[in-house]
Amino acid sequence: MPNHTTIKTAPRWDVSNVYPALDSAEFQADFERLDRSLEELIHYLNENHIQKSENSQEKRTPRELGQLLDHLIQEVNNIMELSGTIRAYISAFVSTDSYNAEARKALSLWEQRYVSFQQAFARIQGWVGAIGDRIPEVLPYSKETRRHEFALREIAEQSQYMMSQAEEELAAELGVSGAGAWAKLQGTITSQLSIEIEVDGKTKKLPAPALINLRRNHPDEATRRRAFEAEIAAWDSVKEPLAACLNGVKGYVITLNKRRGRKDALHSALDNARMDRETLETMLAAMQASFPTFQQYFKAKAKRLGKKALAWWDLFAPVGKTDTRYTFAQATDLILTQFGAFSPDLAAFAERAFESNWIDAQVRDGKRGGAFCMSLPKVRESRILCNFDGSLDSVFTLAHELGHGYHNECKKHKTMLQQSTPMTLAETASIMCETIIFEAAIRQASTPEEELAILETSLIGDSQVIVDIYSRFLFEKEVFERREEAELSAQDFCEIMEQAQEATYGPGLDERYRHKYMWAWKPHYYRPGLSFYNFPYAFGLLFGIGLYSVYQERGDVFLPAYRELLASTGEGTVTELAARFDIDIRKPAFWENSLQVIGQRIERYINL
Secondary structure (H helix, E strand, O other): OOOOOOOOOOOOOOOOOOOOOOOOHHHHHHHHHHHHHHHHHHHHHHHOOOOOOOOHHHHOOHHHHHHHHHHHHHHHHHHHHHHHHHHHHHHHHHOOOOOOHHHHHHHHHHHHHHHHHHHHHHHHHHHHHHOHHHHHHHHHHOHHHHHOHHHHHHHHHHHHHOOOHHHHHHHHHHHHHOHHHHHHHHHHHHHOOEEEEEEOOEEEEEEHHHHHHHHHHOOOHHHHHHHHHHHHHHHHHOHHHHHHHHHHHHHHHHHHHHHOOOOOHHHHHHHHHOOOHHHHHHHHHHHHHOHHHHHHHHHHHHHHOOOOOEOHHHOOOOOOOOOOOOOHHHHHHHHHHHHHHHOHHHHHHHHHHHHOOOEEOOOOOOOOOOOEEEEEHHHOEEEEEOOOOOOHHHHHHHHHHHHHHHHHHHOOOOOHHHHOOOHHHHOHHHHHHHHHHHHHHHHHOOOHHHHHHHHHHHHHHHHHHHHHHHHHHHHHHHHHHHHOOOOOOHHHHHHHHHHHHHHHHHHHEOOOOOOOOHHHHOHHHHOOOOOOOOHHHHHHHHHHHHHHHHHHHHHHHHHHHHHHHHHOOOOOOHHHHHHOOOOOOOOHHHHHHHHHHHHHHHHHHHHO
16 A cells, blocks of 8 residues: 655645636536526426426326436436536535635525526426326336336425425525525634634634634643633624524424425435434434443543543543544555455545545635535545544544545446435445444554543544434424424523533533533534434444444455445435345344444443
């Protein structure tokens, strides 16, 4: 495996192979091509009377319906690929530099086109719903229907939750200046917030993501506490506009859910996750039953820090001793070596990502916090954003996001409709890759103190995905219920958040020092199309742990089926795809077994 000592610092990504620049002729040409494609699609819909209220479908023969579906599926896939590429390209600038006015303008222009596509797709969805019962008749006459049978059946099923065509078109238009605008404002406020703080005897002005990293990872408690207090003060200074943003987004979602006949906000989230309520309740019950075990971990950590209970600034605090801080080059070599031991094609993908500058890892002002991976469909590539700080946790994060990229790689030969993956399965490869690095780090630990530090890093992540994710689920559930009655104040949001943290962290967290503003900076709460963007992470972690256990049992024979699973995550429900590995996610045993793996890590942590 090559040594990447030439990588001196955390890199920025390169998207020049997609388009030369935002103002380039190539970018403008694709924008114009998108306009033409949308116009042609709408003309085709009008010419062939494709809409929800059309009653003439019974008069069309299966062959005629097949011809219509062949054309529509091809056009929808083409538009989704082109539009998705343009959107991702613009995001490459907006997410790394929120001050970029040219990129923000381009995003606004794209949003107008996307509204047109949403309106056209709503017509197609309504029409597919009207002919849904006839899909079996059409299969012999339509190649695209056969290839996209799962997608079409799902579209037909979801069409029952549509408003009238006129209402859906209006909702799409208002979404840009409504919930979309609120979400955009939250992103701008949080990415441009800078805070002064004293670090190592010097006063520094840090962007919010860097301050959060300081609060989480600095070895000195006094520094972590100052970072926490500065962070709370910063969120307090912008709490009113952020509360307005959250009220706006949740109110928008509630209104549309009612008009569409949804039972509640969780209803659409479950459908998007391709998961039933029974499975969610089974998983949540197993998670809740595990809280005493996690609270033992919190208490053990507090004891190591000389406390009775953890303050929020201690949750991510390093414990144990390791002198290892990773340069980006060292992180690269570690990941490539361990990926190679698991799967040569996973390592080859990661090698390509590093060598081709697909990763933006540098922390800087104007760049959004956290991490994500996005697909660039036109060039069949991914781009990864993270905020690398040299900690083992940031190495885990990098491996996690490379897992998302590998997932994209496995399904890149599929059409856009076939690639549409629910959040529940979107975490499968990322959790697997993170687990690979964790297992390698544990094996290589040379002292108990180093093993303790590695376990600590892993358990921080596990507790966030099980305990904190459950608190976010409780928070969002109550926000939706109360927002139906009236708008909530910033103080209301803070109280709900602290109550959710009490219900999950319990005695493991010092009640004086919870984080009441967790709602303010998490972008997931502000995405109108992704309500309950939390429980799928828990599903992903526990499903990924379960799959890793299968890999340990089966060895290399597991890999072809695993790759096929990743390629097929857009073409089945979570229950159906899990069954390929003899996993029954409707039974508590699966979830309990995965949680026991984490429980064993906690037991080892306590005994060290």
